[in-house]
Amino acid sequence: MKKITVLWILLLLPYFVFANAETKSKEMCECLKKAKTSQTESDKKECLDLREKHVKALKKGSKQHEGYVKSLSTCEQELAGIPQVDPNLTTEEKTKVVCDCMKTANKQNRMGCFKLQSDYAKTISDLEEKKAFNINSQSCGE
Structure with missing residues (x-):
């Protein structure tokens, strides 16, 4: 027992x-x-x-x-107000989500957008595609 x-x-x-x-x-x-x-x-x-x-x-x-x-x-x-990561999005959709976040976030919430960008980059396995995503999503935040 x-x-x-x-x-x-x-x-x-x-x-x-x-x-x-x-x-x-x-x-x-x-x-x-x-x-x-x-x-x-x-x-x-x-x-x-x-x-x-x-x-x-x-x-x-x-x-x-x-x-x-x-x-x-x-x-x-x-x-x-930072959206959750959806790994099922296309690379273009991921880029748009990150760019939209960067455009609408105030200075304090921008760090959340960078985290979102990093999290989305981790969902992309193809190195060339990941590189393109990083370049495109970084340029929209400037």
Whole structure:
């Protein structure tokens, strides 16, 4: 009976750990949304405190922390108005998305556009096509 209980714990542990990181990233995302709409310093400080608490709980550098950061990055991109990467787009469509981002982003959100450009470049396996994408998407941001 003890062996079965230990086996169940070992099988379910990764699920609970992942769920914990996902729950924390959703909690943090909600905090960031609230802070963005309210614009009060106390709400922003609350998010900083919450992030610090989450990083301690998830142990920075762990798989759970990596998942938390990845989920949070998606949330932050949404809040900044940066579109999500769609690897199924053609190279021309990817270039247009990056260029549109560069044209509409304010100075603060422009870094998100550069990240978008980098993420799209990673989805292109052909070296010549990737080179053309990088040249075309860089020239539209100038």
